[in-house]
Amino acid sequence: MRITAKDIAREAGVSETTVSLVLNGRPARISEKTRKRVLEIAAKYRFASNQIAVSLATRKTYTLGIILPNLTNPLFPRLAAGVEKHAQKNDYALFLCNCEESASLFLHYLEVLQRRCTDGLIVLLPSEVDERPDQFYQKVHEALSASQVPVVLVERRMKDHPCDFVCIDNRRGGELATEYLLSMGHTRIGHITGTPFFAERTRGYKDALESCGISVEPRWMAEGDFSIESGYRGARRLLAERVTAIFAGNDEMALGVSKAATEAGLRIPEDLSLVGFDDNPIAKVMPVPLTTILQPGETMGEKACEVLLDRLSNPDEEREPQDFLFDPVLITRRSVCPPAGKNC
Amino acid sequence: MRITAKDIAREAGVSETTVSLVLNGRPARISEKTRKRVLEIAAKYRFASNQIAVSLATRKTYTLGIILPNLTNPLFPRLAAGVEKHAQKNDYALFLCNCEESASLFLHYLEVLQRRCTDGLIVLLPSEVDERPDQFYQKVHEALSASQVPVVLVERRMKDHPCDFVCIDNRRGGELATEYLLSMGHTRIGHITGTPFFAERTRGYKDALESCGISVEPRWMAEGDFSIESGYRGARRLLAERVTAIFAGNDEMALGVSKAATEAGLRIPEDLSLVGFDDNPIAKVMPVPLTTILQPGETMGEKACEVLLDRLSNPDEEREPQDFLFDPVLITRRSVCPPAGKNC
DNA sequence: CTGAAAGCGCTTACAG
């Protein structure tokens, strides 16, 4: 049995009230003498207050929950690390929930976290909500509204539920990738899209082309789903269109592209320039190190947590929900060079 | 304000006791009629019991804590995913703690988790305990003993604190890797070690050689620390000794080896065979896909959680602390072939 | 079949 505040009170010959006051450093009430005695006794027994009881009494748990779509994509552990780091610094603990892209499990976690009285939530929506997405979002919206706790959405936004949102500036990222390719002299630039959540990357691709007066050719675009396989498939189609460069919606698909290129007897970057997105650890390690757009996962996680804690400390401020967009940064490695014919 | 059991009791015209009994499905006491009414009202308001209050009353929180050395090594998120999955299935929630290899932060988390009354702990020790390791382990031992909750250690064991331990069979893994190289006809097999926690991998390497009557040459071994850099450095030394194969203590170091080999004008596997350890995602993606030893992170995580929950359900069984070792499995890819001179 | 009461381990007005 652990020692309790009552035990300390008894041994010190004071009330539980006094013990609580001393241990929580409440100001200007307690005589230095009793303060010391209580502190000594607490130290002697290494008293650690029972957070469960504290939480019940104060109605504040100092715990946060994070719901992640998976832990396979290295971006998500990085995000979690950032959130946890900032939480820890502020004495919050973090419940880890991995919904494995399942809509129903996601909903389940929302309930669990509510039951457990987390003070706030960091939420990444699952990407593949196969059946009845509207219904799913409706339920999420209801659960979130009912739970009454602040939420910050990361990476994947919900149209109908206004709340703080932390994300990389995907549009700018797509633009940056494409601009870089353009600056190297490419004009036939293919693109493999990601899932609908990330349509902004494609928007950036189009914007960059249009700013250069290059018309967007549907036949230079392929639909992808972020998998290596879909990158591979997309590249096969795009390569047939004789593009000289490809901007892949993420690094995994870029890997698929490089496979397809190799199979087609094309060298990267001499015959095909390639840019990815994320700066996944594989980017550094690919046969040809990949030029890509860095997504600062850990920093974004810290920011998300910071935004959440801000809400918690100013509960009735009623600040409008806000977007926090991170500037993408281009990491140049070896997968891009000017197109054949133009000099390197 | 959330609805409470008291609210339901009032509306149903029964006592809180009855509400509690009904909602927890306690058997054979309540008339079907009142049972139904209580259930209906609870459903109407979507009542979700306050877990904090439940925890305080029952002195059981249904929460576990996991302390990880970092979230960068993909093995750790995989482990966490396994733990969380099994925990979730059994209605436990999981606190995520990332000590970033810091001994002091690790100790801090031990205290935090104790304060928060977790029912059990899954612990991976930090690997680099620079200053006064003995003192650190002493403190860990004390904290763990004082906390009174079951602990399962994963991957990194503590000599002086007997408790359940889940790990890959590192000795067997090192043996398997080396045996494979031997079976391909290699006799000059170099090895780059990992950190001291993983000396068993090196043990396996030696065992395999000795079983074949090949003496262990210290000059064929280099000390590593699992970093790419240390693999690179080690390989430079080993290559000078004209080894025809290298077993690297993990995949990262294998990557360093492959860099060193390429720089030395050596092709993998024709001029140098290479085996790693872990089956890190990079293994598949390396310039030459890496033959390696799979460590089933998620399965190990599930197992660790299972072992922990077993302890929780049989608290006074006093079963001896036990080791749960996973069989390593060899994943053959393209980085190994017979040495030059022998036919492929 | 049901409820009053005590208790889990704290905090916090309130009174002195």
Added chain:
DNA sequence: CTGAAAGCGCTTACAG
């Protein structure tokens, strides 16, 4: 400067 009492939202002997 200090303490008695009520309360946080549940559960659980115990009594009827």
